[in-house]
Amino acid sequence: MRLSVEPAGRTEYGPGVVAELPGFVESLGHIRVFVVTDRGLRVTGIVERVEKILATAGIEHTVHEDVGPNPSTAELDRGAAALRSFGDAVVVALGGGSALDAAKGISLLAGNPGAAAADADRLWDAGDGLPLIAVPTTAGTGAETNGFGVTEDVCARRKVYIGHSSVRPRIAVLDPELTLGLPARVTAATGLDALVHGIESLASRGSTPFSAAYATQAVTLVGRWLPMAYRDGADLEARSGLMLGAHLAGHALTQSGLGLVHGIGHALTAHTGTPHGVALAAVLEEVMAFSATAAAEAYEATARALHVPGPDWATAAIEAVREISGAIEIKRPLRELGVTRDDIPAIAADAVADAVTKNAPRLPSETEVAELLRSVH
Structure with missing residues (x-):
């Protein structure tokens, strides 16, 4: 049997490890961050905590919170437009599987001007997306380990797979404190x-x-x-x-x-x-x-x-x-x-x-x- 296994990427795991996020961003050669998260996470205090960590380190950032429980192709297109407007940055995917999946699609679309989420089947061979750090706040999807996500084509009433090797998270930040409560x-x-x-x-x-x-x-x-x-x-x-x-x-x-x-x-x-x-x-x-x-x-x-x-x-x-x-x-x-x-x-x-x-x-x-x-x- 012959097997070929792709390197798993970097994983940072442990209570409180999210505090080291600025160093992880800088290790990727960037000083700006585009945070992708879902609409309901802010009420938990987690978004504010991450914003404070980035601000204290002097890292310019913005938060995009337009992601629903089953992100649609339209949401990905809106997110990509916002990221293109913000400019070159590390994408920090913060939240559950929906936010992480959406962030991958947004990163990939932003790196391919003119592309739309409806082109998902053709984007596997597209150009690179922007670098991504995943910070899951649930324990289940494993979305931080791979370079693909699931989005919903509302018109066709079907799930669509969107992804590319370049949007596999460079770093997975696993902080179990973010799942408390x-x-x-x-x-x-x-x-x-x-x-x-x-x-x-x-x-x-x-x-x-x-x-x-x-x-x-x-x-x-x-x-x-x-x-x-x-x-x-x-x-x-x-x-x-x-x-x-x-x-x-x-x-x-x-x-x-x-x-x-x-x-x-x-x-x-x-x-x-x-x-x-x-x-x-x-x-x-x-x-x-x-x-x-x-x-x-x-x-x-x-x-x-x-x-x-x-x-x-x-x-x-x-x-x-x-x-x-x-x-x-x-x-x-x-x-x-x-x-x-x-x-x-x-x-x-x-x-x-x-x-x-x-x-x-x-x-x-x-x-x-x-x-x-x-x-x-």
């Missing part, structure tokens, strides 16, 4: 996303020994610390372990790709606006059961990582995942997420067409996905 429902949704990243990376057709190493440790860390962080949002040890696990899961998925859980999740979110992690939780155990015969080794690795016994490893893994979902109170039937039975065929079609589904260990038909969706309706 995160609402329990957000902790659950983002943490469940990280768990799925680990499990699907293990089962993916693109899995390698490198991605499996990241994924196995990620499943162990997230499985242990997610329920604790959910129960007590002020538990810094649990927040730290969960953030590290989510980061490792991001490295895993970047190398291996994902699978059907994410294919369905993307379709559910596009059709109903359901938060990503909640959409994944709705079908996780059912997809694992559907894939079990084709993912026996992966689910054995999952069960072992979660410290549950065999010898029926697939059943043990599924039951362990069901227990975690129960502990964080996240699983909902599709009808509670706004899905009607008439919606199911279109959601199934979109899930099968999603690029991530091609990595699934057992490739589904639209009929099979529709049957699965009806079973959890």
